[in-house]
Amino acid sequence: MTEISIQNCLKSNVGAFGLSPADIQSAGKALKAANLSLDEQRRRHEIGFFDLPDNISEAKKIAAIAGKWRGKYENFVVIGIGGSALGNIALQTALRPWTWNLMSASQRKGWLKIFVPDNVDPTLIGGLLNTLDMSKTLFNVVSKSGTTAECLANYFILRNALEKKVGKAKANDHVIFTTDPEKGYLREKGRKEGILTLNIPPNVGGRFSVLTPVGLLSAAAAGIDIVSLLAGAKAMRERCANSNISKNPAALYAWAHTLFYKKGRNVHVMMPYSNELKDIADWFRQLWAESLGKKTDRKGKTVFVGPTPVKALGATDQHSQVQLYIEGPHDKVITFLSVDKFGTELKIPSYDKHPLGGKNLGQLLKAEENATRDALANEGRPNLTVSVPEVNARSVGELLFLFELATAYSGEFFDINAYDQPGVELGKVLTHKYLSA
Amino acid sequence: MTEISIQNCLKSNVGAFGLSPADIQSAGKALKAANLSLDEQRRRHEIGFFDLPDNISEAKKIAAIAGKWRGKYENFVVIGIGGSALGNIALQTALRPWTWNLMSASQRKGWLKIFVPDNVDPTLIGGLLNTLDMSKTLFNVVSKSGTTAECLANYFILRNALEKKVGKAKANDHVIFTTDPEKGYLREKGRKEGILTLNIPPNVGGRFSVLTPVGLLSAAAAGIDIVSLLAGAKAMRERCANSNISKNPAALYAWAHTLFYKKGRNVHVMMPYSNELKDIADWFRQLWAESLGKKTDRKGKTVFVGPTPVKALGATDQHSQVQLYIEGPHDKVITFLSVDKFGTELKIPSYDKHPLGGKNLGQLLKAEENATRDALANEGRPNLTVSVPEVNARSVGELLFLFELATAYSGEFFDINAYDQPGVELGKVLTHKYLSA
Numbered sequence: 041m042t043e044i045s046i047q048n049c050l051k052s053n054v055g056a057f058g059l060s061p062a063d064i065q066s067a068g069k070a071l072k073a074a075n076l077s078l079d080e081q082r083r084r085h086e087i088g089f090f091d092l093p094d095n096i097s098e099a100k101k102i103a104a105i106a107g108k109w110r111g112k113y114e115n116f117v118v119i120g121i122g123g124s125a126l127g128n129i130a131l132q133t134a135l136r137p138w139t140w141n142l143m144s145a146s147q148r149k150g151w152l153k154i155f156v157p158d159n160v161d162p163t164l165i166g167g168l169l170n171t172l173d174m175s176k177t178l179f180n181v182v183s184k185s186g187t188t189a190e191c192l193a194n195y196f197i198l199r200n201a202l203e204k205k206v207g208k209a210k211a212n213d214h215v216i217f218t219t220d221p222e223k224g225y226l227r228e229k230g231r232k233e234g235i236l237t238l239n240i241p242p243n244v245g246g247r248f249s250v251l252t253p254v255g256l257l258s259a260a261a262a263g264i265d266i267v268s269l270l271a272g273a274k275a276m277r278e279r280c281a282n283s284n285i286s287k288n289p290a291a292l293y294a295w296a297h298t299l300f301y302k303k304g305r306n307v308h309v310m311m312p313y314s315n316e317l318k319d320i321a322d323w324f325r326q327l328w329a330e331s332l333g334k335k336t337d338r339k340g341k342t343v344f345v346g347p348t349p350v351k352a353l354g355a356t357d358q359h360s361q362v363q364l365y366i367e368g369p370h371d372k373v374i375t376f377l378s379v380d381k382f383g384t385e386l387k388i389p390s391y392d393k394h395p396l397g398g399k400n401l402g403q404l405l406k407a408e409e410n411a412t413r414d415a416l417a418n419e420g421r422p423n424l425t426v427s428v429p430e431v432n433a434r435s436v437g438e439l440l441f442l443f444e445l446a447t448a449y450s451g452e453f454f455d456i457n458a459y460d461q462p463g464v465e466l467g468k469v470l471t472h473k474y475l476s477a
Numbered sequence: 478m479t480e481i482s483i484q485n486c487l488k489s490n491v492g493a494f495g496l497s498p499a500d501i502q503s504a505g506k507a508l509k510a511a512n513l514s515l516d517e518q519r520r521r522h523e524i525g526f527f528d529l530p531d532n533i534s535e536a537k538k539i540a541a542i543a544g545k546w547r548g549k550y551e552n553f554v555v556i557g558i559g560g561s562a563l564g565n566i567a568l569q570t571a572l573r574p575w576t577w578n579l580m581s582a583s584q585r586k587g588w589l590k591i592f593v594p595d596n597v598d599p600t601l602i603g604g605l606l607n608t609l610d611m612s613k614t615l616f617n618v619v620s621k622s623g624t625t626a627e628c629l630a631n632y633f634i635l636r637n638a639l640e641k642k643v644g645k646a647k648a649n650d651h652v653i654f655t656t657d658p659e660k661g662y663l664r665e666k667g668r669k670e671g672i673l674t675l676n677i678p679p680n681v682g683g684r685f686s687v688l689t690p691v692g693l694l695s696a697a698a699a700g701i702d703i704v705s706l707l708a709g710a711k712a713m714r715e716r717c718a719n720s721n722i723s724k725n726p727a728a729l730y731a732w733a734h735t736l737f738y739k740k741g742r743n744v745h746v747m748m749p750y751s752n753e754l755k756d757i758a759d760w761f762r763q764l765w766a767e768s769l770g771k772k773t774d775r776k777g778k779t780v781f782v783g784p785t786p787v788k789a790l791g792a793t794d795q796h797s798q799v800q801l802y803i804e805g806p807h808d809k810v811i812t813f814l815s816v817d818k819f820g821t822e823l824k825i826p827s828y829d830k831h832p833l834g835g836k837n838l839g840q841l842l843k844a845e846e847n848a849t850r851d852a853l854a855n856e857g858r859p860n861l862t863v864s865v866p867e868v869n870a871r872s873v874g875e876l877l878f879l880f881e882l883a884t885a886y887s888g889e890f891f892d893i894n895a896y897d898q899p900g901v902e903l904g905k906v907l908t909h910k911y912l913s914a
Contacts, residue, residue, distance in 0.1 A: 159792060160845070161753075162820075162839045163574070307744065333802075346804070348744050348787065348809070363900040
């Protein structure tokens with residue numbers, strides 16, 4: 041089961057810069073209000089992500105769709121950006137080997153290679169054009185509005201190459217849209233041309249959409265057990281239906297971070313000690329930044345609030361960032377993502393009687409994690425640890441839902457709307473202006 | 478030529494939160510002192526990175542070594558971490574297609590695939606063991622001290638697999654060490670067993686070592702023009718030998734960031750609008766964090782100083798981080814890395830008379846960059862732009878040296894030692910303790 045430890049957030053472990061047990065327990069009233077508010081928003085169907093773990097039958101349908109592609113196609117390309125890409129990447133990194141796209145079809149047991157070109161850089165898309173055999177490739181165009189410029193631009197370019205290879209008539213067999221159930225360019229086009237089109241619930245924002253078809257389809261195409269993913273999310277949801285802060289991991293995560301933010305810690309680092317979990321930290325960046333970075337609170341008061349999420353990776357970043365975390369300003373809270381048991385064990389052979397000989401590689405990584413945690417605490421640097429027994433579909437589902445809920449709680453604690461992004465509108469207008477110029 | 482624009486750092490563009498021209502010109506005295514101090518350190522041979530661009534003959538030797546591998550081997554694995562990996566990754570991402578390792582030998586013109594497994598995660602190394610044909614693989618073990626635990630652990634495991642495949646006798650032909658010229662495990666071993674061993678100058682710290690054999694050998698193995706890389710670095714060094722702040726890009730970069738840091742902007746974002754430059758932002762993270770994150774200044778006074786570097790990517794992070802950058806707290810300075818002309822042009826085809834039809838993909842990316850820059854300025858958010866005409870070995874050399882020099886200048890402006898990392902020592906001791914337990 042996913043566990044959260046905040047021992048190294050407390051004064052007892054990190055000294056003056058820590059929280060007191062009373063600070064933690066002071067959440068009582070705020071947590072009660074947050075639970076009421078979230079329940080109310082959920083009843084009004086404003087926030088749909090809460091209900092996604094129950095969509096087991098939809099997950100089974102998606103798995104069945106992907107099952108038909110197995111052995112038939114080689115590549116699955118997700119054409120999406122932001123919330124239409126980050127969850128896909130996180131699932132792929134967590135639950136498939138990092139060498140997946142280099143493996144043969146038989147090593148992949150017929151499941152598809154996954155590509156997520158989440159930018160409009162011509163060198164990125166050009167590389168894809170030079171690499172993919174279009175006749176063996178599926179394209180999943182993912183845009184909630186169905187109108188995202190980056191997404192359509194890439195789609196048009198890739199579609200053109202696809203048509204050249206397989207012909208106009210057959211191109212639609214290689215395309216799946218994931219979009220709003222009713223409106224937008226993709227929905228209309230899908231309807232008109234009979235393209236398989238999956239739904240994104242209108243009340244689920246892009247950054248909370250990993251457990252909708254947005255994230256589930258590519259995962260299923262790579263053979264990931266998406267039903268277990270939902271089961272893990274559901275288990276976490278149930279654990280977090282608790283008004284005791286100590287027994288509600290999401291609320292505890294949010295509360296500790298809110299308190300530290302108010303004490304001037306504006307940098308929130310997520311540092312998995314696991315390459316498999318590293319892109320969960322990247323996915324979390326969007327969730328935390330876009331949800332909590334707000335100019336005004338819900339009363340309309342100007343607040344300019346928002347912690348800056350930073351992704352790091354242990355042990356790698358011990359050789360890059362930890363010097364700063366240990367000696368720099370007191371402006372950070374660090375979350376370790378920790379794995380009890382690695383999916384692979386590798387023994388370090390004995391050469392020249394080197395003391396590393398005979399240890400497991402995972403032991404070294406774990407020793408480095410423990411050492412870094414202790415060293416940070418020793419220097420009065422607050423940190424917390426979220427640990428999973430092992431990385432699998434269920435535990436990843438738990439983690440994803442934990443952080444989504446923690447984001448929702450943080451929105452409540454900051455009294456802001458965690459589900460909009462008004463700050464990016466001007467950029468869209470200006471992009472249009474520059475593009476027309 | 479690489480250009481730097483700080484227009485959007487000025488009050489004239491961003492209002493009250495900006496700098497005045499007088500703030501910029503106030504650098505005069507500090508810059509003079511910094512130049513004197515850096516010259517002095519250079520004369521005392523304490524900081525060797527200044528002199529690396531002159532090592533053209535060594536670069537040619539390295540290119541000749543790599544040339545012999547062309548067509549003979551398939552994979553080149555860099556076994557290193559931190560400063561022994563980040564520069565390699567940055568060069569590979571910038572100067573080779575992102576699909577390089579998926580390309581056939583003929584597409585790669587016989588040059589080698591590059592792998593940089595820079596962690597001790599067993600799933601990472603396990604994936605490599607399952608993927609590589611050891612008989613066609615070279616291993617470059619890179620450690621300045623020759624004793625880095627992560628590096629040796631990975632080497633022992635990979636060496637064992639190599640010996641099983643090619644036999645003990647031939648294994649040494651597949652191994653290259655890059656380490657201290659005199660001492661350490663790797664140097665001794667290399668001497669004893671006749672393993673090709675390249676030098677890291679003792680006065681060049683890991684994070685400043687990309688232009689030594691540390692970064693150059695893997696680049697050359699992938700066919701990158703390392704002589705042009707040095708030429709670019711040299712050109713930047715010459716431009717920055719200027720005591721006029723406006724004409725010294727490195728000093729200007731450092732001075733603007735120092736001023737903003739002192740005004741409370743503790744988060745320094747680097748946001749390339751180019752997938753090719755994205756890992757330069759990651760490489761820069763180490764440079765900036767480890768060099769400037771310091772507890773004490775050079776007089777021994779406790780200062781707890783250090784900006785937190787954050788890597789972002791445009792346009793991708795417009796859909797993740799820009800909401801925070803525009804509406805969140807006034808705690809950031811953002812650097813755009815900008816490319817005038819992309820290496821590939823891709824026209825967006827016309828479908829359904831969509832307004833994107835007929836534009837180039839690079840135009841869209843450029844419009845998004847301009848729009849984001851304007852939107853940030855409009856909200857009073859300081860940002861600067863470092864632009865290159867195009868991404869090639871020479872311009873990348875310019876960029877790398879620009880940021881190394883900017884780091885050196887920042888160290889002077891903060892009056893700290895930018896070349897040590899005392900904060901990570903405790904972690905090493907504790908790792909040893911946990912590993913022995």
